[in-house]
Amino acid sequence: MQHHHxxxxxxxxxxxxxxTMNFGPATSEDESxxxxxxALEHDINFVDTANQYGASAGVGATETIIGNWLAQGGDRREQIVLATKLYEPMSDRPNDRGLSARNIRLACDASLRRLQTDHIDLYQMHHxxxxxxxxxxWQAMETLVAQGKITYVGSSNFAGxxxxxxxxxxxxxxxxxxxxxxxxxxxxERTIELEVIPACESYGLGLLPWSPLGGGLLAGVLSVEATGRRSSAEMARRVESIRPQLIQWETLCDDLGERPSDVGVAWLLHQPAVTSPIVGPRTIAQLDGAIHATSIHLSSDVLDRIDAIFPGPGPAPEAYAW
Incomplete structure (x- = not known):
């Protein structure tokens, strides 16, 4: 496992x-x-969560699971770079959301309690x-840095x-x-190549892609479909919207002798602007697949074939101007 700045x-x-979004609603605490x-066994030292994660298990449940894991000791906290996020509503109260100075302060303290730690390495604005x-x-974030509660600040879903x-x-x-x-x-979904990636490169931001497999579209949905398993109505609609591309995609992965899900992650690892794709396994087997992706080398010819199947938008402003 390589490590990048x-x-x-x-x-x-x-x-x-x-x-860790699946921890709680889809993955039991023990399996989490x-x-x-x-992840630690394979030198994955970067763990991402959010204060609202938990879904059916309740908001905050995912941070609580991570906190309980950290509380087991064994230098777990010292081994990881811990990232969480704030912005989404944590209750029906009007001030338990957003990026007011009040919510930044209170949300940070609440995350620290659930995570059972005294500091967050990367505190991210979810929107x-x-x-x-x-x-x-920035005044609120500066105060948290000065208090030692957070070390770095990041963003999520920002425009360039x-x-x-x-x-x-x-x-x-x-x-x-x-x-x-x-x-x-x-x-x-390559829209960020227009403006967000150039902004990140210009300002020296690490890029952390989420949903690396397009919500499952790139994970071999046609092969699953061939077994007779039914997809949700929404997934079926998405598959039909790009079926010709998916046929080419899964054929290419077959030619490589690799699973589509692993090649999808490997493609991101080959993008110069990417620091660390966020993989959200429900099971250890899914994590092992993502780890395997780090060993897949995609030649320039293969990358060209992938670009031909899923072309990017091109640079801005050339993509939409003369």
Whole structure:
């Protein structure tokens, strides 16, 4: 497992980031522990969660599971770079959401309690808050850094111009600003190549793609379909919208002798702007597959074939202007 600097920082994170959204609603607490332990065995030191994760198990449940795992000791906390997020509503109360200074402070303290730790390595804004002035956001984040509760600040689902706006505001305050961006990025969703990736490269942000397999589209859905298993109505609609591409995709993966899910992650690992794709396994077997993806080398010819199947939008502004 290789480790890369997180953006322009000296912090080193594994080339895969363990996403934990399934912990609680889809994966039991005991199996979540086993996945976390397996990740450490393979030198995956980057663990990502969010305060709202938990779904049917209840908001905050995922952080609680991670906190219980950390509480087992064995230098678990010292071995990982722990990332969490805030923004989404945690209750029906109007101030338990967003990026107000109040919510940033209270949400951080609540995450620390659930995670059973005294600091968060990477505290991320899960979405932009158009009502929160950057001076308010950065003042709150600066206070948390000064208190030792967080070390770095990241963003998620930001537009390219928002990355620039945020970091210029931070620069004016002599603050480090954003060091990473989590974005939807996979072969079926390449919009961020227009503006977000250039902004990340310009400002020195690490790029952490989420949904690397397009919600399952790139994981071999046609092969599953051939076994007679039914997909949800929404997945069936998505498959039909790009069936010709999926046929070519799964044929290419067969030619390589690799599973489509592993090649989908490997493609992201071959993108220069990517620091660490976020993989969210429900089982140890799924984690093992993602780990295998780090050993897959895609030649320039194969990358060209993949680009022909799933072409990107091209650079901005050329993609939409003369």
């Amino acid at each position: 997180l953006g322009r920082t000296a912090l080193r994170v594994s080339e895969l980031c363990l996403g 522990y086993a996945i976390l332990d397996r 932009i808050d158009r009502t929160a002035p950057w001076d308010e956001v 111009w928002t990355v620039a706006q945020a970091n210029e505001a931070a620069r004016s305050r002599h603050f480090l600003g954003l060091v990473s961006e989590q974005s939807l990025y996979n072969l079926t």
